[in-house]
Amino acid sequence: MNALPDAFVWLTTATNWQGEKGVWHRLGEHLYFSGTCLAVACLLALPLALWLGHMGKGGALAVNISNIGRAVPTLAVLVLLSLTPLSKYGDLPTLIALVLFAVPPLLTNAYVGMREVDRSVVEAARGMGMSGRQLFLRVELPLAYPLIMTGLRSAAVQVVATATLAAMAGEGGLGRIITAGFNLQDTPQVVAGAVLVAALALLVEGVLVALGRILDPMRGRALPG
Numbered sequence: 001m002n003a004l005p006d007a008f009v010w011l012t013t014a015t016n017w018q019g020e021k022g023v024w025h026r027l028g029e030h031l032y033f034s035g036t037c038l039a040v041a042c043l044l045a046l047p048l049a050l051w052l053g054h055m056g057k058g059g060a061l062a063v064n065i066s067n068i069g070r071a072v073p074t075l076a077v078l079v080l081l082s083l084t085p086l087s088k089y090g091d092l093p094t095l096i097a098l099v100l101f102a103v104p105p106l107l108t109n110a111y112v113g114m115r116e117v118d119r120s121v122v123e124a125a126r127g128m129g130m131s132g133r134q135l136f137l138r139v140e141l142p143l144a145y146p147l148i149m150t151g152l153r154s155a156a157v158q159v160v161a162t163a164t165l166a167a168m169a170g171e172g173g174l175g176r177i178i179t180a181g182f183n184l185q186d187t188p189q190v191v192a193g194a195v196l197v198a199a200l201a202l203l204v205e206g207v208l209v210a211l212g213r214i215l216d217p218m219r220g221r222a223l224p225g
Helices: 005-013 023-055 060-072 074-082 087-088 092-115 119-127 132-169 175-183 185-213
Strands: none
Touching: 005 185, 023 060, 023 092, 023 119, 023 132, 023 175, 023 185, 060 092, 060 132, 074 132, 087 175, 119 132, 132 175, 132 185, 175 185
């Protein structure tokens, strides 16, 4: 019952934030894993999903394959990759596992967002003489933007939370605080590590919500027709 108060004490102890095993260092590692994986996943998933959504071909198959990927436990993928020659390349197995975990929500939401654009608006834009490129950039992409951002937020929060598993493969991140607490049978440290991961996930969600509103391409714009 004293775990939460003791965890607060742990979090407010300055020495726990310093050094290579401190919170700041582990937070930097966690952000590196999460940011790198999310960026790579976006580069892989978004162009493909947007193109398929624009063309209206092959997207259903891609979405179904990505949904199957959601059913595979990330920890299982991480363990399997750690047993391959890829383990020689440091944190590469962890990065690959997290990228595979981040791709499905990005791919699915971006494709669905493109396909759910009102066809009457698209036809009106064509009637105004817009080219395929103009149609994509000025009509379809702005209208699909909310679902694209939803997928991005979902992927980001999931990656931040799942990056904790990197500690299971001996890598860094906030998960190391949790595993160290288990090894020391230090429940307050375990709780403190979990609180840090949850707080980071909520912070990332809040930042992306704010950025989504600021960067919304539909702000102050009128649709054709």
